[in-house]
Amino acid sequence: MQATVSKKVLNSFRKIIKSSDVNRLMEKTSNMHPADIAEIMKDLEFEEAEFIYKNLGEEKASGILVHIEEEMRERILGSLSSKEIAEDLDGLESDDAADVISELPPEQKEEVISHLEDKEQKSDIVNLLSYAEGTAGSLMAKELIRVNHNWTVLKCVKEMRRQVEEIKTVYSVYVVDDNNILLGLLSLKRMLVSPAENKISDIYNPNIISVKTSTLSEEVAQIIEKYDIVVVPVVDEEGHLMGRITIDDVVDVIRKEETEDIHKMGGMQALEDSYSSTSVYSMVKKRGLWLMILFAGEGLTATAMAFFEDQLAKAVVLAFFVPLIISSGGNTGSQATTLITRALALNEISTNDWWKVLKKEVLSGFFLGLGLGLLGFVRVFIWSSFVNIYGDHWALIGITVFISLMGVVMWGNIMGAILPLFLKRMGLDPAVSSAPFVATLVDVTGIIIYFVTATFMLKGILL
Amino acid sequence: MQATVSKKVLNSFRKIIKSSDVNRLMEKTSNMHPADIAEIMKDLEFEEAEFIYKNLGEEKASGILVHIEEEMRERILGSLSSKEIAEDLDGLESDDAADVISELPPEQKEEVISHLEDKEQKSDIVNLLSYAEGTAGSLMAKELIRVNHNWTVLKCVKEMRRQVEEIKTVYSVYVVDDNNILLGLLSLKRMLVSPAENKISDIYNPNIISVKTSTLSEEVAQIIEKYDIVVVPVVDEEGHLMGRITIDDVVDVIRKEETEDIHKMGGMQALEDSYSSTSVYSMVKKRGLWLMILFAGEGLTATAMAFFEDQLAKAVVLAFFVPLIISSGGNTGSQATTLITRALALNEISTNDWWKVLKKEVLSGFFLGLGLGLLGFVRVFIWSSFVNIYGDHWALIGITVFISLMGVVMWGNIMGAILPLFLKRMGLDPAVSSAPFVATLVDVTGIIIYFVTATFMLKGILL
Numbered sequence: 009m010q011a012t013v014s015k016k017v018l019n020s021f022r023k024i025i026k027s028s029d030v031n032r033l034m035e036k037t038s039n040m041h042p043a044d045i046a047e048i049m050k051d052l053e054f055e056e057a058e059f060i061y062k063n064l065g066e067e068k069a070s071g072i073l074v075h076i077e078e079e080m081r082e083r084i085l086g087s088l089s090s091k092e093i094a095e096d097l098d099g100l101e102s103d104d105a106a107d108v109i110s111e112l113p114p115e116q117k118e119e120v121i122s123h124l125e126d127k128e129q130k131s132d133i134v135n136l137l138s139y140a141e142g143t144a145g146s147l148m149a150k151e152l153i154r155v156n157h158n159w160t161v162l163k164c165v166k167e168m169r170r171q172v173e174e175i176k177t178v179y180s181v182y183v184v185d186d187n188n189i190l191l192g193l194l195s196l197k198r199m200l201v202s203p204a205e206n207k208i209s210d211i212y213n214p215n216i217i218s219v220k221t222s223t224l225s226e227e228v229a230q231i232i233e234k235y236d237i238v239v240v241p242v243v244d245e246e247g248h249l250m251g252r253i254t255i256d257d258v259v260d261v262i263r264k265e266e267t268e269d270i271h272k273m274g275g276m277q278a279l280e281d282s283y284s285s286t287s288v289y290s291m292v293k294k295r296g297l298w299l300m301i302l303f304a305g306e307g308l309t310a311t312a313m314a315f316f317e318d319q320l321a322k323a324v325v326l327a328f329f330v331p332l333i334i335s336s337g338g339n340t341g342s343q344a345t346t347l348i349t350r351a352l353a354l355n356e357i358s359t360n361d362w363w364k365v366l367k368k369e370v371l372s373g374f375f376l377g378l379g380l381g382l383l384g385f386v387r388v389f390i391w392s393s394f395v396n397i398y399g400d401h402w403a404l405i406g407i408t409v410f411i412s413l414m415g416v417v418m419w420g421n422i423m424g425a426i427l428p429l430f431l432k433r434m435g436l437d438p439a440v441s442s443a444p445f446v447a448t449l450v451d452v453t454g455i456i457i458y459f460v461t462a463t464f465m466l467k468g469i470l471l
Numbered sequence: 472m473q474a475t476v477s478k479k480v481l482n483s484f485r486k487i488i489k490s491s492d493v494n495r496l497m498e499k500t501s502n503m504h505p506a507d508i509a510e511i512m513k514d515l516e517f518e519e520a521e522f523i524y525k526n527l528g529e530e531k532a533s534g535i536l537v538h539i540e541e542e543m544r545e546r547i548l549g550s551l552s553s554k555e556i557a558e559d560l561d562g563l564e565s566d567d568a569a570d571v572i573s574e575l576p577p578e579q580k581e582e583v584i585s586h587l588e589d590k591e592q593k594s595d596i597v598n599l600l601s602y603a604e605g606t607a608g609s610l611m612a613k614e615l616i617r618v619n620h621n622w623t624v625l626k627c628v629k630e631m632r633r634q635v636e637e638i639k640t641v642y643s644v645y646v647v648d649d650n651n652i653l654l655g656l657l658s659l660k661r662m663l664v665s666p667a668e669n670k671i672s673d674i675y676n677p678n679i680i681s682v683k684t685s686t687l688s689e690e691v692a693q694i695i696e697k698y699d700i701v702v703v704p705v706v707d708e709e710g711h712l713m714g715r716i717t718i719d720d721v722v723d724v725i726r727k728e729e730t731e732d733i734h735k736m737g738g739m740q741a742l743e744d745s746y747s748s749t750s751v752y753s754m755v756k757k758r759g760l761w762l763m764i765l766f767a768g769e770g771l772t773a774t775a776m777a778f779f780e781d782q783l784a785k786a787v788v789l790a791f792f793v794p795l796i797i798s799s800g801g802n803t804g805s806q807a808t809t810l811i812t813r814a815l816a817l818n819e820i821s822t823n824d825w826w827k828v829l830k831k832e833v834l835s836g837f838f839l840g841l842g843l844g845l846l847g848f849v850r851v852f853i854w855s856s857f858v859n860i861y862g863d864h865w866a867l868i869g870i871t872v873f874i875s876l877m878g879v880v881m882w883g884n885i886m887g888a889i890l891p892l893f894l895k896r897m898g899l900d901p902a903v904s905s906a907p908f909v910a911t912l913v914d915v916t917g918i919i920i921y922f923v924t925a926t927f928m929l930k931g932i933l934l
Contacts, residue, residue: 172660234538256701271813276806300843313791314791331776331918335907336762338907339762342907343762357747368754375755
């Protein structure tokens with residue numbers, strides 16, 4: 009995520025790799041975080057990165073697997089046997105290991121799983137792989153601390169000591185009954201200050217927020233954000249404790265969600281993979297459909313202009329301002345739709361606020377239209393002082409441009425603001441009302457507004 | 472964040488408020504999370520929300536302060552005395568309390584601080600308010616567990632028991648020397664499994680990732696994401712442990728960052744506050760400047776079209792296709808710039824990849840242009856079969872439209888892809904290359920491509 013790696017660091021690694029100096033590599037990386045090594049690998053050629061990966065030893069290698077880019081991970085895993093992959097997965101938490109396995113080709117998945125030596129890890133991963141993508145089940149990790157409500161604090165500490173051996177980080181201590189039904193949370197604080205003979209059932213906190221294995225990832229993100237928590241337990245339909253999700257995994261969900269929204273707002277279907285991993289073929293597919301829809305809509309501008317053929321033939325000068333006027337409406341509408349779509353996504357406004365939004369945008373649209381309209385008039389005035397392009401009627405043309413800009417900008421602003429609210433109310437994704445979509449809508453009406461104004465203003469004079 | 476509150480729940484609250492039934496209110500909210508109460512308040516009239524806030528008691532009230540919307544918080548705080556505010560802040564963690572105080576009018580800040588009863592809280596907040604907005608210092612909380620490297624595990628547990636009294640949640644245990652210099656991290660795991668007489672210095676982990684008080688919030692977010700951690704300690708320039716930042720605060724930073732990017736990509740300056748809290752005046756200011764810049768750029772389309780006045784006068788039919796052709800270039804460019812800007816923001820690509828990007832986008836542009844070009848030709852063909860609008864030369868016009876679309880779409884795609892890379896390389900924000908910005912650039916060149924093609928194809932025939 010951070011800025012690029014310095015040339016100096018890259019070169020020192022290149023030198024080590026060129027001389028195949030494994031000892032020097034081990035020494036240099038011994039105190040480095042896997043995420044930093046992954047960052048360096050990203051800037052190296054694949055063969056160089058592969059050399060690093062294969063010579064670092066299992067422990068570091070597994071850390072790198074998590075932090076490396078999708079594309080490179082795929083290539084590296086492709087160069088390993090199923091047994092080697094299983095070994096490298098050994099040091100990972102169950103959710104990360106399951107993620108790596110889920111990306112493998114179907115026939116290799118089973119093979120890698122069969123090579124896993126740790127029986128508990130194996131069954132954890134098989135369980136995790138059984139949940140549908142995009143649900144809490146597929147997002148959770150199995151590693152957690154679980155204590156029985158009948159235990160004393162002393163027994164609890166002893167049991168935690170045993171359980172913690174197999175866990176990297178303790179996020180929360182969950183309290184369950186004899187049937188593994190989640191009852192609540194034991195805060196470290198309460199445990200530290202309670203006498204050793206106290207029963208857990210007397211000190212645990214039963215007000216616990218949990219999600220189900222079937223809860224959608226986006227909802228998990230919303231819940232974690234809403235309640236400001238860093239880890240949430242996952243239960244099945246009957247309430248059995250199945251795993252936990254930490255907020256760092258949710259951050260990835262948020263990033264993905266935002267990327268999808270941004271792609272849609274750019275006037276295309278969202279890519280599923282990263283830009284680099286997406287082929288030209290699937291890129292053209294994701295973009296082409298929307299471009300064709302927009303093209304079909306924009307085709308109406310040709311129809312509208314053909315309708316005003318007579319006016320155009322009499323005063324070609326009118327044609328000059330068509331792009332300027334309609335694009336001003338499009339730009340204003342693009343701003344409005346961006347603002348409203350984002351505010352909806354952040355729940356700053358809801359569809360019930362449409363009246364408030366409309367009032368605000370009619371007012372903003374008025375001032376923006378006024379500004380652009382004046383600018384348009386001034387442009388006609390200045391130009392006509394130098395060249396006689398608009399003839400004697402420059403002022404009338406200027407006023408036509410002014411009125412049209414006011415109308416088009418206000419119209420674009422209203423459409424851009426209302427469209428996402430309308431889509432949301434219809435149960436559709438407001439992000440679909442992209443800048444290009446609104447611009448296309450506004451272009452057609454913009455031409456009509458412009459030519460009607462012109463006909464009215466210039467009738468009997470130019471037309 | 473979650474879906475709207477049901478009408479039934481809202482009405483039951485309205486009823487309680489109408490009858491001023493404080494007991495019933497206490498009963499109903501006793502098991503509710505402050506975030507849920509805040510959500511209900513959002514959907515009520517201000518006076519109703521105020522009634523809830525003022526009758527819930529300090530403890531719940533402080534929780535609500537954190538979860539409530541900015542606008543309502545401002546209004547509620549405005550109706551409280553400085554002393555009341557200070558009392559409600561008592562239950563909050565230092566970072567949340569400092570956030571609330573920092574939003575108060577300058578003259579009230581000091582007054583509220585002077586009313587804080589807890590001396591430690593007071594000095595913590597004063598310290599937090601001293602850091603510049605947008606830095607780790609302003610983001611961190613002071614509450615943390617701090618142990619000395621010379622202590623034994625036993626002493627450490629005792630001290631933790633004391634420190635934990637004043638802390639809500641234990642995220643990490645930080646190890647410092649006698650001068651409060653951060654040395655490392657003590658994992659709960661190591662503490663649980665180590666004998667009571669062991670010294671902390673023998674068991675703590677010195678490989679710790681930390682940030683400085685002056686580190687920018689965006690960088691803190693990047694570090695937390697990169698290393699997949701949920702909490703990061705904050706040190707001053709000399710390495711003294713000053714506080715810690717949890718990932719839930721970073722999620723807000725990420726959301727804000729994304730919102731800024733999205734606003735810029737929509738062709739405007741980013742709003743500083745939420746949509747609802749932004750006045751029409753500041754909205755028009757944020758949007759107007761960009762609209763005027765775009766207008767000035769788009770003005771060149773009128774110049775370009777005036778340049779081709781003769782052609783237009785001879786064949787008015789040419790004007791019909793201007794919006795269709797230039798907007799196709801704009802739409803394609805908008806997709807490309809969205810894709811590349813987002814990929815840059817996620818560090819999926821860097822400016823060094825410009826050659827790879829260019830190759831990919833030339834190819835995508837070719838296929839998209841081919842598709843739209845054929846569509847354009849077919850449109851002219853079908854239309855000319857019904858109306859004699861294009862005369863005998865419909866095929867030539869169709870071919871002109873086809874070639875122009877291919878050229879404009881490819882050109883738009885290349886510009887849209889290269890512009891964000893260029894801006895980034897220049898040290899500017901790539902998000903500035905918004906859809907409207909690229910569309911404006913492409914419109915002018917689109918007109919030139921179209922009329923040059925037309926002149927070439929139709930010379931001596933229509934022109």
